[in-house]
Amino acid sequence: MRTAICLFTRNLRVHDNPVLRHAARADRVVPVFVFDEGVIRSDYMRPNRTAFLLDCLRDLKHALSELGAGLVVRTGNPAAEVTRLADEVDASEVHIAADVTGFAHAREDSLRKALDARDRTLVVHDAVVTAHAPGHLVPTGNDHFAVFSPYFRRWAETPLRRTVDVPESLRMPKVRVGKLPSRSELCPGETSPDIAKGGESRARELVDEWFDDGIAGYDSGNDDLAADATSRLSPYLHFGCLSPVELVERAGNSEPERAFVRQLAWRDFHHQVLAARPRAAQHDYRPRGDRWREDEESFRAWCEGRTGIPIVDAGMRQLAREGWMHNRTRMITSSFLTKTLGIDWRLGARYFLDLLVDGDIANNNMNWQWTAGTGTDTRPYRVLNPIRQAERYDPNGDYVRRYVPELKELPAKALHDPRRIDPEDLERLGYPAPLVDVDAANARFRAAKVGTSRVS
The missing domain is CATH 1.10.579.10 (DNA Cyclobutane Dipyrimidine Photolyase, subunit A, domain 3)
Incomplete structure (x- = not known):
């Protein structure tokens, strides 16, 4: 009986999730999310995102339970925790979404080495976090596009991967599930008073509202500050509660819809730049000799x-x-x-x-x-x-x-x-x-x- 692990990272959804769908082809699947101790200790773990993340995980846990599984929660080093879990359930493979940051690359490398040492396989899925995978669209003679317009032309003419269905059901072996920590345990501090509610369920409600009513004037009204006429979907895209492929597929060919899709392409553009130049996260992509003031x-x-x-x-x-x-x-x-x-x-x-x-x-x-x-x-x-x-x-x-x-x-x-x-x-x-x-x-x-x- 073959067992696979679905490691959730920035793909906290069950709809159009190739990581979950391919892991579910095994006889048994173990969905897991690891709270990385390195991230918890870092400056990136802040109250607003932590609160939103926990909303997303609670919603994901509920969606998985309706499919017959649960969400295994662990805290520690992802490679160590996932490898330990793979040994516990005798998983032959671990599925994960590709991502672009130096941190994500290091996590993937350490996980692959740990699994290889135990004759287990890491399967990395592209075009989960983005619509087109970074590195798949490249200009002649370079490893990435440095200007948006030619990138967008290539992006628009390149077919997307096909969306995948939600698995009909999931069979999960007996395993200690663990519970979600509280926000104060992960990241003490006050949240902003009016932050959005996280989770795939809320995201899909907003998408329906957006395509039914909001998008009609997007091309002409997206910069109207008082009108607040943007989708506000960016937090859900960041945490992978929504599939960018599904959003592009759902959009039609009207001017407002094309303007919206162009913004999704901008998101992909920045991901492919950072994938090719990880140092640009903190160092000037094009140094121009700027002398910054200290004030x-x-x-x-x-x-x-x-x-x-x-x-x-x-x-x-x-x-x-x-x-x-x-x-x-x-x-x-x-x-x-x-x-x-x-x-x-x-x-x-x-x-x-x-x-x-x-x-x-x-x-x-x-x-x-x-x-x-x-x-x-x-x-x-x-x-x-x-x-x-x-x-x-x-x-x-x-x-x-x-x-x-x-x-x-x-x-x-x-x-x-x-x-x-x-x-x-x-x-x-x-x-x-x-x-x-x-x-x-x-x-x-x-x-x-x-x-x-x-x-x-």
Whole structure:
């Protein structure tokens, strides 16, 4: 009787999960999730993501029980724990999803070596975390695409793998299941008050709502900050509660649907960049000799949403409240930190990872590099002027009023440009004066780059 282990990592779902489906071809299958002690001790284990992860695992446990199995939970070194479990149930193979970070590669390597030593097989499945596997789409003469447009052309013309069905049932041997730890045991600290609920069940509800109602105006309204007209599916994609292949397959060919699919391709793009250049998680993808300023006071004001630039502060306060931020304000706040204030992108990326439920090394850090001008942007010296961005994407000031309520009585023009706010009103409202003159700071950046920048 053949037994296989399904090791869940960032694929916490039963729908379109090749890892689970292929493991289920064995006579018996053991689903398992290992809380990696190295991750638990790392800076990556933060309250918001931990709470969301536990939601996902509770939901996965319930889905597996309906199929006739359970979720084995272990804590420790993944290679040691999975190998021990394989010995216990006499599993001939272990199935896992491929991933792109240096940590994921190290986990896979150590697991393969441990299993090989016991004549057991590690089976790695591609296109589970992403729609197209990193490394499968490459340009002539290089190991990855460094520019999005040609990557997207190849991405769009390449057939996806076929989606797989949920196994009809699972047969699981007798084994100690273990229980999920509490959030405080894993990561003490307060969560953001309005973080989303995790899990595949909730994810699929949101997908149905999105394709039924939300996506219709996506191509024209996705940057409308006040409308909040994005899918908000990124946390569920990060934890693998949703299959990106299934989302692309479900989307039609209308303009809004094509715009949505393009965003899924951007996600794949950053994954394939990081897969090819793992050092880019912390080191400049394209070093440009930047000299970053050390300014703890300004950085702290940025973190707290107290820069005196309303659109920047609104974005940072949304992050603190929800553990999520609209993509447009992610770009505005990161451009302000790196190009207007001249502060190292790594500090901003780390702070985002402290709070983002969808905090993903590939997408978070590579997007930060894109904005900072050290990444893949073909116009690395562009500057996003927060005043112009506010005028364009929050014309009535409603997004700012939602997250910076002390300014709610002010007219939109004042919310766009803090220079229009009387200093006495700032004091009365308890809102800080701007950290910098945006135009002067951006002019200094442009001068340092010898006229190569462009302000948007």
